[in-house]
Amino acid sequence: MSGEARVLVLVPAPASHRGRRPPASIVLPGRVEVGEIFRIEVRVPRAEENDTRTFRLRCGRPGLRLLDGDLVVTVGRRPTARRAVADSAGPATFDLEDAGD
Numbered sequence: 001m002s003g004e005a006r007v008l009v010l011v012p013a014p015a016s017h018r019g020r021r022p023p024a025s026i027v028l029p030g031r032v033e034v035g036e037i038f039r040i041e042v043r044v045p046r047a048e049e050n051d052t053r054t055f056r057l058r059c060g061r062p063g064l065r066l067l068d069g070d071l072v073v074t075v076g077r078r079p080t081a082r083r084a085v086a087d088s089a090g091p092a093t094f095d096l097e098d099a100g101d
Contacts, residue, residue, distance in 0.1 A: 022046035024055060024074065026096055032064075032086035040094060042072045043079040051076060054100060059084075060093025071099065 027041040044053055055072045059065070067083040074080050086092070 021051075021053070021098075024053065024096055024098075026094060027079075028092045028094060030091065031089075032092045033089050034086060036086045037067070037083055038086070038092065040066075040082045040084055040092075041079045042074060042082070042096065043077060044074050045077060047074070047077050049076045053098070056097045056099040057082060058095040058097060060095055061090065063088030063090060064092065064094070072096075 022044055024042055024044045027043075029038050032038055040057065042055060042057070044051070047053070053074045055074070057066060057070045057072055063086060065085050065087060067085055069082070072080050072082060084092075084094075
């Protein structure tokens, strides 16, 4: 076989989750009204049974306040809930940051 006939095919390596932590998900209402108290649920769907994770919730817009603090600790796949109140009507948006262990 000549050198011109050879072809190098590059294939991406399969995704490995070893050493990487699965992402968390947030469940919350799409829209809230003034004075409404609502729940924010945080969970890690693919976590190991005793995997403990700590997250920090950040309000995604002015007019939303957390009532139970901004730190959320999840254990395994069980959801952890926090309460928030809306000072103005609009979408309920929150960001989730990994706060470490």
